[in-house]
Amino acid sequence: MTLDPVLARIDQNMPEALERLFDLLRIKSISTDPAFDTDVDAAADWLVNELQSLGIDAQKRPTTGHPMVVGHVDGPGPHILFYGHYDVQPVDPLELWDRDPFDPALEDTDAGQVIRARGASDDKGQLMTFVEACRAWKSEHGSLPCKITFLFEGEEESGSPSLVPFLKENAEELSCDIALICDTGLFESAVPAITTMLRGLLAEDFTITGPSRDLHSGMYGGIAMNPIRVLSGILADLHDDTGAVTLDGFYNDVPELADDIRAQWQGLNFDHGIYLGDVGLKSPAGEQDRTPLEQIWSRPTCDVNGIWGGYTGDGFKTVLPSQASAKLSFRLVGQQDPDKIRASFRAHLESRLPDGFTVEYRSEKGSTASQMSIEDPAFEKARIALSDEWPRPAAYVGCGGSIPIAGFFKEMLNMDSMLIGFGRDDDQIHSPNEKYNVESFHKGTRSWARILAALSN
């Protein structure tokens, strides 16, 4: 089965492929908010139909949370598992979007034509590059070049609570020779990447309670301890003046970067001035003795993702609030243990609570960092296939984000993962006005067609 007619078919089918993607983007599959449960379910149904239309044996499979979509199709080559997720992040602040986040459209920009919608890049557009590559293979040759299992998740943006039980229960069915995960980005617009290093994630969501009710700051200001003052101190003390995280033992299980990886990263000539300048910032805020790429890819972090307390409406209210709350997340690397970091954070917090104050935690399970072994020849086959499609050769890179599934595949299915994706740094994923370049979608689809050919040889 030859590759060239498949690539030509992809080029020819682009308008219909975009329409199919737009259909999926219109479904409000926000997994973090129960108000959208029906929409998440509808997105799963849509994908089942889509796979079935390609002759794939696909089903919606229930979990205790949102469903998984699983599909199987036979073929001659190695057995590959493809993973993507069909759920999306919330859209607020809605007023910062230039259009309805669930009314996708093509827009011309200085960097080319883009698909504008929530989920365009993360992860519906990426997921569909693989589906469209399969469609082109099937159309042209009547079958696929490998045996493929599809796994589409609907809870990736809400911490994947059902993933581990599902993988455990269906380990035999889902174990393949290698996994392809499409949820990462290009290194830059001309340089594709295979991500081999991923940070883990630990989230903490909590409320501090001081006074038993909201107080009048005239009557109690001065004498009553203010929970926002307490919370500010807890958060301000999380970093020292050099940008390092102060939690006890935080860096214990953080390895130094290997010399060969350090050298490779230096060769990438990453320009942090441009990276930060694009979002209106000037200086790197992480550990000052680390390079900017290390700060993003291989060093652990702590960020406050949300904070609230007291009166936040229009006008003014002289209230001394009873409560103050925050959502924090830690990006973990190396062998950092989420449970140990959580315990260290809680000790930090609780040692700063005044007498009589209490704290309530609403937290989810954390994930450790993953590092791929690139000794499997599939890695080099895929890297060459990518390099054939794009202007410059593909690189092995790190990723600041957390995609815990690669670790779960290794641990539970004994399967390595190749993380290949076509997003760009300016895709504004998790932010207003998310987009995915049409070039990412088009060349991404072509890349998968090439990778399937390469892996089946």
Added chain:
Amino acid sequence: MTLDPVLARIDQNMPEALERLFDLLRIKSISTDPAFDTDVDAAADWLVNELQSLGIDAQKRPTTGHPMVVGHVDGPGPHILFYGHYDVQPVDPLELWDRDPFDPALEDTDAGQVIRARGASDDKGQLMTFVEACRAWKSEHGSLPCKITFLFEGEEESGSPSLVPFLKENAEELSCDIALICDTGLFESAVPAITTMLRGLLAEDFTITGPSRDLHSGMYGGIAMNPIRVLSGILADLHDDTGAVTLDGFYNDVPELADDIRAQWQGLNFDHGIYLGDVGLKSPAGEQDRTPLEQIWSRPTCDVNGIWGGYTGDGFKTVLPSQASAKLSFRLVGQQDPDKIRASFRAHLESRLPDGFTVEYRSEKGSTASQMSIEDPAFEKARIALSDEWPRPAAYVGCGGSIPIAGFFKEMLNMDSMLIGFGRDDDQIHSPNEKYNVESFHKGTRSWARILAALSN
């Protein structure tokens, strides 16, 4: 004109007096939120009708904000100005109320029967004690014992933006021998008080902007400075370990307490354990070298009244937000100048902004503290009249809250003010489930009847 039948008439009229107060409490006159502008106006109309029904020449007087209600009635004694405000605080968090805040009701509690509603204590219930005292005088004797001017404000809870221009424009009409202001409390349930020392107020409302848009904490966490981290540092640095405010020059214009006042306050046997214990707290949080009463009445403070930034909804979002915001207020004493304190705070904030960060302020005019001279014999007449009504003698006290009008009356109308009110510390003003004891309303009305008699002699 004798007092006793007036007091008897008050006792007899209580059911109707409560019904009239309930009518006023049903009007949602929240002045801080433009959505309630019509309601604020309706409350002014209600009061005009109420005063007119007592034969008082009353009018709603326009301002650039909410209207003033002004009434005049002639009489034999000295010319008194009575001030109260008919606007109320916002009601959120609404879910913490046990009933609709604008559906007043009587409730039996361990501390006696209470009127439960937003504004019951602050300030509609208090304002109506004076109106009902006048009604009883008028019913019993056909006229009032003094010449009285009424001034009811509709913007007290939103910083009184129209008050100063209105006083200036109408200075001749509003200048009297002395002002009575009913917006303060009893010292304790058996001890009435005349407040002679009031803290000033300065509010700051601001937003810090760092990144030009919300970022993904996986892609930018570590390298991008988080505005919530910056804000936490700014707020945490406002107090030192001893509870003192750290702003440059903050205590420059703060006088030491006079020895005689210190001695009088010690005699009040204030139990801060009970005061704080009532609201679930244990230790005083103010300057550790000051007594608890000083912390509330005569020392300046800084409190965060609200904070917000990033994702605050259900679930979790790994966002690194573009902005973080807070509302702060300072309680001022002595000769502290709001403009100087504001400048010092802004210098504190701006010196902690990283390169490239900006700040936007939404602030209102501040007010200085006031201290009454109690040499006018009216003070002692009123103190004795109050002592006749209540179980224990009245005291001259301080007040942690800010009632800038007393300062404005002195400055613009050259008139001293007596601050007399019947609220209790547990009235939950500005909080959910605000209440006013029926005893406060009843004995408060009787107290004003006595004070009018005393001042007219």
